[in-house]
Amino acid sequence: MTASLQPSATIGIVGGGQLGRMIALAAAAYGLKVHVFAPDADSPAFEVAGRRTVAAYDDAAALAAFADSVDVVTYEFENIPRPTAEILAARRPLHPSAAALATTQDRLTEKSFVAELGIPTAPFRAVDDADGLARALAELGQPAVLKTRRFGYDGKGQRMLQAGEAVDPAAVMAELGGQPCILEGFVPFESEVSVVAARTASGGFSAFDPCANEHRDHILARTLVPAPTLGPEAAAEALRIARAIADALDYVGVLAVEMFVVRAADGRTGLVVNEIAPRVHNSGHWTIEGALTSQFAQHVRAICGWPLGDPGRVGGAAVEMLNLVGAEADDWPSYLAEPGAHLHLYGKGEARPGRKMGHVTRLRS
Amino acid sequence: MTASLQPSATIGIVGGGQLGRMIALAAAAYGLKVHVFAPDADSPAFEVAGRRTVAAYDDAAALAAFADSVDVVTYEFENIPRPTAEILAARRPLHPSAAALATTQDRLTEKSFVAELGIPTAPFRAVDDADGLARALAELGQPAVLKTRRFGYDGKGQRMLQAGEAVDPAAVMAELGGQPCILEGFVPFESEVSVVAARTASGGFSAFDPCANEHRDHILARTLVPAPTLGPEAAAEALRIARAIADALDYVGVLAVEMFVVRAADGRTGLVVNEIAPRVHNSGHWTIEGALTSQFAQHVRAICGWPLGDPGRVGGAAVEMLNLVGAEADDWPSYLAEPGAHLHLYGKGEARPGRKMGHVTRLRS
Structure with missing residues (x-):
């Protein structure tokens, strides 16, 4: 405590x-x-x-x-x-604890942990070497994604293996530095959503509305709240999943759970957990102006042992968050001049390609 | 420029x-x-x-x-x-300029400047010594307020001279340190309001909605927006006054104009300028969560030569700002736990009486 x-x-x-x-x-x-x-x-x-x-x-x-x-x-x-x-x-x-960190910083440990909670994930296999990759590909088929177990973000440390692609297991393992990997079967998802939520040491839990995320070159480009692709039932299920994960981790602070939205055979919406981020998250930046409590304030409250704040959306507005990646930040004057747009820049020196330089939030009331 | x-x-x-x-x-x-x-x-x-x-x-x-x-x-x-x-x-x-500073940091210069613009102020007289005070009191009568020309804030450097009070001019001047003073005739005001506004070097101007201010022991206690005591006509007049002052100062940045709301003989609402603050202002703290652009962001925009942001109220909500003065800040846990209340603390060490320790903003939609 x-x-x-x-x-x-x-x-x-x-x-x-x-x-x-x-x-x-x-x-x-x-x-x-x-x-x-x-x-x-x-x-x-x-x-x-x-x-x-x-x-x-x-x-x-x-x-x-x-x-x-x-x-x-x-x-x-x-x-x-x-x-x-x-x-x-x-x-x-x-906060979050070393145990929560250990579980979530390794893709294999993380996926196993989620699957053991009875929460859907992509099919996956541990891959330690070229032979293991060959076996895993035989079981899961292609397309599939090979990822290093650790130190991946924004698409780094992963390799897509397309359907029909002739894969040389040794060469692909070498491409990823010969590190321990995980092979994940491809999930034919309709969209990607995330739940940013907070949990306190005493079990208090508070989630922001699930948001829809669009990526470009494996980097988050745009977040929309509420998520247009989630009905109320699926949104409630997304929150239930996030809470189950946070509780099982005995988590303290803000976490993000990224999920794929899939269409089941019966036409119903399903959710597949893709990744847990044990920290504040890019898809929660909209909360700075869009929610009554920002994800950052919420994280501070949780780690200080304070009560969580109200996660409701300000005025019930729909919110759009655009990342400014690399040279996109050069457009800052137009965002600054746009009525009601909230420009954030991070004070980074050089706008290298793929570098997150800032973001813009728009409230649509 | x-x-x-x-x-x-x-x-x-x-x-x-x-x-x-x-x-x-x-x-x-x-x-x-x-x-x-x-x-x-x-x-x-x-x-x-x-x-x-x-x-x-x-x-x-x-x-x-x-x-x-x-x-x-x-x-x-x-x-x-x-x-x-x-x-x-x-x-x-x-920014603001040394000239704007010189005009506004001296109560006599400031009042003369405002009066020359044809904007109502309290009647005032320069007072340099005990004889001058006696003369000024004979002209303006009592009640009146004697203030040092410089270095006053939050009620410091001023002395109320009540109706009927037997005043010893030499003693009162000594109380205020023998400094150059200004005597202001008492204005029987119904309420106090302020306009927080920004002006750019190219003449761009943007004002937040006028707010009503309640003081306790000469220190701002509460701000309400919109000001309940101002009809739309008086609110427009308050903005016109603020703009005239900002333009005449060739002002760059955020300023606050404090005004008394008075009732004219014909029953109409009148405005009397009390003070100009050449800076961001306590009565503008509500804009952090209550406006689409905060007074602080607006000031930064103005001094950087950037376009001013949208000063509109978020969701059109009514806003209340409470100052936490001295030991009032000890109540921080209750504000932290209050749904939708926004707690701000300034990181000051000791909660001395009269010291502004933080504030709380509530949006009422």
């Missing part, structure tokens, strides 16, 4: 990207102090944090000093090495 | 209190960098700024280095010494 923190407390954030930056901004609105730990001196989150540690994620002494300086530790990305999480958790409450 | 800044620019903020802090948070949402200059190492705004200078407001070398490190300079309070403003303005665009 986490004791409830005072607003004079300091939150430690591991990771210095835009998610850490927006957590820090939400914490500041509550009067909380923030200490950011990140290896890159140029980290966007440093610009809004009262304290900064520039050190590697495996620098045990720096991690210990960081933990000792704060009252609670959280993180903005799931690829935190296990020893790092353990050093932090030994000294301060770590 | 100010060139339009890029989002990679750095804003310099003079003053480290909650207003500077909230300007910094708004700047961060646009990706801008922030450098805060303040004399107190404990300044709340330092916690959310990428760069900080701890130095006195008369430290010319520190001011010059600060100005050289930023692209534009603004400030969060009007009691900036004139030489300080001049050092800054000689090196970088200063």
